[in-house]
Amino acid sequence: MRVSQLFGKTQREIPAEADTVSHQLMLKAGMIRQVAAGVYAYLPLAWRVLKNIENIIRDEMDKAGGQEILMPALQPLELWQKSGRDRAFGEGLFVLTDRRDRKLALGPTHEEVVTELVKYNVQSYRDLPQLLYQIQTKFRDEPRPRGGLIRTREFSMLDLYSFDADEAGLDLSYNKMVEAYRNIFERCGLPAVMVEADSGAIGGKASHEFMLIAESGENEIITCNGCTYAANVEKAQFIKTKVGGGEPLPLEEVSTPGMASIEQVAGFLNVPEKRTLKAVFYMADGQLVFIVIRGDLAVNEVKLKNALGGADIRLATHAEVSQAGLVPGAASPIGVEGIKVIADDSITSGTNFVAGANKPGTHLKNVNYPRDFTPDTVTDIARARAGDKCVKCGGALQSSNGIEVGHTFKLGTFLSETLGAVFVDQSGVSRPIIMGCYGIGVGRLLAAAIEQNHDNKGIIWPKPIAPFQIHLCPLYMENPQVVTAAEKLYEEYRSKNVEVLLDDRPESPGVKFNDADLLGIPLRITISPRSLEKNSIETKWRWEKESKLQPLE
RNA sequence: CGGGGUGUAGCGCAGUUGGUUUAGCGCGCAGCGUUUGGGACGCUGAGGUCGGAGGUUCAAAUCCUCUCACCCCGACCA
Known part of the structure; x- marks a missing residue:
């Protein structure tokens, strides 16, 4: 190609709207052009790179035993209603109406369509396993597109779906994909880190994300400096060290005038924050929920959401808390009635805590679980932080930012059951097919490649994907x-x-x-x-x- | 959706207390000439429904109302 004829010019000045390095460089190099919020045209340079990435992906998917197919972007909304995932996607789903007044969705992903497809092509265990994939445009009406190609509303994605007869088969398929993903990222010259991820409302046993460490990453990931433990902060666990406290003593009311935050109360009573219990309030699907967690820890909203069965949650306002008869700043889990109480298991890490008394300016000493209060649920809902101890080896955890470029998921039988994708096993019994799904964002990978490979002069392409x-x-x-x-x-x-x-x-x-x-x-x-x-x-x-x-x- | 901000030439901006404004400047673009080992210079030129609609006024990029688009910070994801 001759530069004089290349479509797409380099710019000396870049549009003010770009603030992510990859976005700036792509605009400056004349690789992309924004058409609408989160919607881009790819000029020759970008398209060549995308094709290179796609070909590496295809090669690895084929090597792993995948078969390439192509499913439609346009999908009947009914299908989404059938699986119930229209609600899970909510506003994120692009929905349109055709001339016959039928509702169609622009596919944000293809589990439903592929499951229907498999339903009509798989009847027997002899037809399994199957690994089907496509590289296709997805549509998601993101609340906030950002960072150029990092987060768009229309994007090309590799999605592979695995179908197996049993758990062992799923594990095998899953491991094949993990291996293939490792190869893909390596071939693209990108050191991706595989981290444990939250499996979301759908459930399932395992989920991993592939992250590229980058300043501009939207995800916080927790890694251990002593072993290979790595997890998205949404999922990350840590050891809640014992804080002691001795034999349970009788409850004692103390005056804490004007002390509302844990920091103030702990300081005033001269006890460490980890010897206090913090009350936090959320609204879950419109219902107030009382959260109890050790004072030095923070609530992990994803864990909380899961503990509440996938409810929509947000912090409650002071007014909502007061309305429920509780005293913000001195709320107590003791004697709470008619309100759901979720406690972090850190409440079992010590005794004789300081907690609110549910009276203005008053706290209680020597609060003990389960003597003084019994939450509806006691589970892990705490957020891991740098410096916490690793659950695997006790080493120190570290925190960094990552761009999620891939995601693997053991789906299980949720969709095959609701959509009726079953097969007959060797003993003649009908069973739901066990599914897995696996995705890589192609455009995001391109952006991430630039995030990781550039200097102050411009892009430094890894050879295998260079235009x-x-x-x-x-x-x-x-x-x-x-x-x-x-x-x-x-x-x-x-x-x-x-x-x-x-x-x-x-x-x-x-x-x-x-x-x-x-x-x-x-x-x-x-x-x-x-x-x-x-x-x-x-x-x-x-x-x-x-x-x-x-x-x- | 909540909070903040921006819309003037392909890009970056000025002009916004209404009136020498025929709406400017830099980059880029076209022509000519001189240059040129890390984004050269001179001359000439093309390029605008000032995001859109309505209103106020003798007069609107500038004031008022409505509207649209885009960006940034939070809740979602490849």
């Missing part, structure tokens, strides 16, 4: 020898099917070098009168500082 392998930079185009040499090299590489970009513009060296650095093609070859005198050209890898003189022929 071109070689960038020819002839300097002083008015010199016919330069042009001849450049054209010759260009033709040579083309005849060998090497992807080569020729900067045939009559631009100054500075412009060409800067554009070359911006576009980030791995190998730059400079052709100039200076080096031609020595019958040589200059080569430079994008990630290296100095160029090398290389003899021609």
Whole structure:
């Protein structure tokens, strides 16, 4: 390709709206163009990279035994109502009405369609297992698209679905996919970290996310510096160290005038925060819920949501708390009636805690579980933080940001049961098919690749996904020898099917070098009168500082 | 949806207390010339329904009302 003809120009100034590095660089390099919020057009440079990524994905999916199919983006809403997931997706589902007044959804994912598909093509255990995949455009009406290609409303995704006869088969399929994903990210030059993930409202036994560590990542991930434990903070567990407290003593009321926060109360009574119990209030599907957690810990809303069976939750307002007859700032789990109480299991990590007395300016000492109060549920709803102890090895946990580029999920039989995708096993019994689903965001992967591979000059493409392998930079185009040499090299590489970009513009060296650095093609070859005198050209890898003189022929 | 912000040429911006404004500047774009090893310079030129609709006024980019789009911070996800 010749730069003079390449569709898409490099910009010197970038639109003010871009603040993510990958977004800025893609706009500057003329790779993408925004058409609407979270909707992008991909210009040749971006499209070439996307195709490279897709081909790596296809190759690995095929190697793992997957079969490629293509399902429609347009899906009857009925199908979503049948599975009940129209509610789970809610506003995120793009719904439209056709001329016959039928409702259709633009597919945000394809579990329903693929399950229907399998239902009519699988009857016997002999038809299993199956690994079906596609690379296809998904539509999700995200509440807030952001970060360029990091989070869009229309995006290309690899989605593979596994269908097995038993758990052992699912495990096998799952492991194949995990392996394939590892290969994909490695081949793309991206060190992805596999972390345990929350499996969400649908349930299921296991879920993992593949994360790229990046400042701009939207997810917090917790890793252990002593072992391989890694989890999304939504899921991350940690050891709740014992805080002691001795034999349970009788309850004692103490005056704590004006002390509302844990910090204030602990300071006032001169007890460590971890020896207090904190009350937090949430509204879950419109109902007030009383949360009790050790004072030094924070509530993990995802864990809480799961403990509440997937309810919609938000923090309750002071007014809502007062209305329920509780005293914000001094609320007590003791004697609460008619309100659901969920406690973090940290309440069992010690004795004689300080807690609210449900009287203004008053707290209680020596509060003990289960002597003084009995929550409806006691489970882990605490948020792991850097410095906490690892559940696997006791080592120190660390926190970092990650971009989620892949996600694997043991779905189980939820969908096959509701949609009636069953098979007959060896003993002639009808059973639901056991499913798994696996996704990789292709555009996001492209953006993440840039997030991880750039410098202040521009992109530094990993070779396997680079839009071109070689960038020819002839300097002083008015010199016919330069042009001849450049054209010759260009033709040579083309005849060998090497992807080569020729900067045939009559631009100054500075412009060409800067554009070359911006576009980030791995190998730059400079052709100039200076080096031609020595019958040589200059080569430079994008990630290296100095160029090398290389003899021609 | 809650909070904050922005819409003026392909991009970055100024102009916004109504009136020399024929709406400017820089980059980019076209032509000519001089240059050129890390985003050169001069001259000439093209490019705008000032997001949209309605209103106030002798006069609106500028004031009022409504509306649309986009960005950023929070709840969701590949």
